[in-house]
Amino acid sequence: EAQVTQNPRYLITVTGKKLTVTCSQNMNHEYMSWYRQDPGLGLRQIYYSMNVEVTDKGDVPEGYKVSRKEKRNFPLILESPSPNQTSLYFCASSSGRTDTQYFGPGTRLTVL
Amino acid sequence: GNSVTQMEGPVTLSEEAFLTINCTYTATGYPSLFWYVQYPGEGLQLLLKATKADDKGSNKGFEATYRKETTSFHLEKGSVQVSDSAVYFCALRSLYGGSQGNLIFGKGTKLSVKP
Numbered sequence: 001e002a003q004v005t006q007n008p009r010y011l012i013t014v015t016g017k018k019l020t021v022t023c024s025q026n027m028n029h030e031y032m033s034w035y036r037q038d039p040g041l042g043l044r045q046i047y048y049s050m051n052v053e054v055t056d057k058g059d060v061p062e063g064y065k066v067s068r069k070e071k072r073n074f075p076l077i078l079e080s081p082s083p084n085q086t087s088l089y090f091c092a093s094s095s096g097r098t099d100t101q102y103f104g105p106g107t108r109l110t111v112l
Numbered sequence: 113g114n115s116v117t118q119m120e121g122p123v124t125l126s127e128e129a130f131l132t133i134n135c136t137y138t139a140t141g142y143p144s145l146f147w148y149v150q151y152p153g154e155g156l157q158l159l160l161k162a163t164k165a166d167d168k169g170s171n172k173g174f175e176a177t178y179r180k181e182t183t184s185f186h187l188e189k190g191s192v193q194v195s196d197s198a199v200y201f202c203a204l205r206s207l208y209g210g211s212q213g214n215l216i217f218g219k220g221t222k223l224s225v226k227p
Contacts, residue, residue, distance in 0.1 A: 004155070033214070042201060042219035043156075058214065090155055097213045098144070098205060103155030 002027045004104035006091050012110045013081060021076045021107050023091030031094045032074040033058070033101070034066065036087040043090065049074055050097065081111040114139045118202045118218035125192055125225050133187040133221045135176075135202035143206035145169075145178055145185040146215070150199040159187075159200070192225045199223070 004025045013019055025032065033048040035058075045058030049068040063085055065077040074093075078085060088108050092101040119134040137143065144163045148156040160169030165180035174189045185202060202218040 035217075040219060043215075043217040045214055048214060092156075100158050100161075101215065103157070105153075105155050 002102070004091055004093055004102050006089075006104040006107050008107060009105065010108050012112065014112050015082055016080050019078050019081060019109075021078075021089060021091075021109070023074045023076065023104060024072050025074075025091075025093040025102070026072065027093060027095075027102065028071065029093035029095055029102075030071070031097050031099070031101075032068065033092045034064070034074070034076050035090045035092065036060065037090060037106075038087050046076070046089075048097075081109075083111050085109065086111050114143065114204060114206050114216050116202050116204055116216055116218035118200075118221055120219070120221065121199075122222040122224055125223070127194055127225055127227050128191045129225075131187070131189040131192045131196075131223070133200055133202075133223070135185045135187065135218060137183050137185065137202075137204050139183075139204055139206045141206050142180075143204040145176070146203040146205070147174070147176055147185070147187050148201040148203060148217075150201065150220070152198070156201065192223070194225045194227055197223055197225045 007022045030051045034046040035043040037043050044060045047066040049055045091104040094101040115138045146161045147159040149159045150156045160171040162169040162178035168177045176187045199220045199222045201220045203215045
């Protein structure tokens with residue numbers, strides 16, 4: 001089954017404790033992206049990747065890092081999480097930037 | 113820059129009522145327009161899209177027409193069902209105006225349909 005998976009689905013952590021949210025797709029997609037969803041703000045793009053070893057900032061990259069060492073994986077790294085990063089995070093992938101994006105199920109992160 | 117404005121919710125309707133969710137956009141060039149749906153506890157799914165002026169996207173009884181003259185892409189459905197309860201996002205993609213082809217989303221409109 002074609003899908004985008006994210007782990008964990010739920011995470012509660014404390015300020016300053018490094019964490020990684022994994023994202024994996026099995027569709028051989030070149031384009032991958034991370035979004036955060038906040039009430040009243042909709043979805044905002046954090047980072048995106050056009051292909052392996054090619055990443056770029058989205059609209060709200062501060063406090064986040066990403067890497068794309070393999071085509072299927074695009075982890076989101078929070079080196080020192082803060083409470084304002086409490087949010088619902090979605091990973092998405094597509095064949096190319098202009099193709100239909102497929103979204104993962106989301107990761108709900110709470111930073112205390 | 114590019115942006116999307118959609119009507120604020122929540123919208124509450126009775127089953128079989130007519131639905132309209134307004135969406136207007138600001139964009140450089142000629143963007144592609146999309147409606148995504150997010151069912152409770154799930155990620156977003158593409159509902160429909162239109163890539164040029166006067167195109168009509170349709171899926172699952174939902175329709176939206178790309179209106180360049182009014183820069184709008186309103187979502188409509190003639191008879192909603194309880195299963196349509198979800199959050200609906202309007203989005204655009206433009207190769208100009210700084211967004212470089214990435215999706216720009218509206219804030220979302222929550223729809224609740226009562227039996």
